[in-house]
Amino acid sequence: MNAVIYHNPECGTSRNTLxxxxxxxxxPQIIDYRTDPPDRTRLAALITAAGLTVRDAIRQKGTPYLELGLDDLALDDAALLDAMRAHPILINRPFVETGMGVRLCRPSEVVLEILPAIDGPFTKEDGEVVGR
Incomplete structure (x- = not known):
């Protein structure tokens, strides 16, 4: 199975997902979305395929979200996508795409929905055990 992860190696959730x-x-193919963000069309497609709205896919914590005025609910998807492209740290992470679908993997075990069954449990960085 092929998989692509839009990854931030500084993020524990992203590391656990990987x-x-x-x-x-x-x-998987690992794409550091901070230095190589998806183009606008691809980003919109990932968000849609994950069943999210553009606003759902924006990260607020540790980003210039408020400084850029992105909390203005009058902003349309085009403006939000433009902001995400200009400031990739605004893209929530990690997005993962496999032949079984696309998910924003928060929490990291959401990735199990689009992977084949795993053998045995998996222990996350914080000691939490997950698996099916």
Missing amino acids: ALIRHARIE
Whole structure:
């Protein structure tokens, strides 16, 4: 199975998601979205395929969300996507795409919905055990 993860190696959730993918014996294509963000069309497609709204896919914590005025509910999707492209840290993470679908993997075990069954439990960085 092929998999793509839009990854931030500084994020524990993103690291746990990557480790879960590898636990499923899949070596994904890893894209550091901060330095190589998806283009506007691809970003919109990922968000839609994950069943989210553009606003749902924006990260607020640790980003310039408020400084950019993105809390203005009058902003349309086009303006929000433009902000996400201009400031990739606004893209919530990690998005994962496999042949089974696309998910925003928060929490990290959401990735299990789009992976084949894993062998045995997996222990996250914080000690929490997950698996099916």
